[in-house]
Amino acid sequence: MKAILVVVAAAGILASGVGYAQSGADVAKAKGCLNCHEMDKKKVGPSLKEIAAKYKDDKGAEGKLAEKLKEGKGHPKAAASDAELKAALQYVLSTK
Template sequence: MKSVLIATAAALAALATAPAFADADAAMSKAGCMACHAKDKKLVGPAFKEIAAKYKGQDGAVAKLTEKVRKGGAGSFGPTPMPAHGADKIGDAELQSAVESILKS
């Protein structure tokens, strides 16, 4: 019985995570992120895999990248500036989910 409960809990956790990443992808598309970024190749901005590699293992990476998206900036991946993306473009919860998804790329 205990192993059935553990297996059920693991399955539910997996199901709960999958929609979060689907929602993150939808939020990034709606916010316009995909106009400049792609998962595995550089467009105007760096690929999500490149971002994930640069920030891998860094403490506070989610907070740092969330702030970068909100404020915009340039210089981290070259001279092309990234404009600020306010809460009118992507909500706080969606942005956090998107950044977490990017870091898992």
């Protein structure tokens, strides 16, 4: 019985570990980015492709945008961790 509990606990840890390895697309969905942004259509905010195109020559875009979203400067404040924001932004910037 005890052994079964250990296995269940280990499985739980593994499952939560997988949560951290979410792809940027998953994060964008889970964190509500897609409520306001669509792949190739303007919604509340510009489309992901439009954003990627705007920043395609800007090497510092990821850091700048992370700052903007985290601080809520000119953008609805994003309720996501730094790692999640990074993943989501890499995804957004890769959609060009």
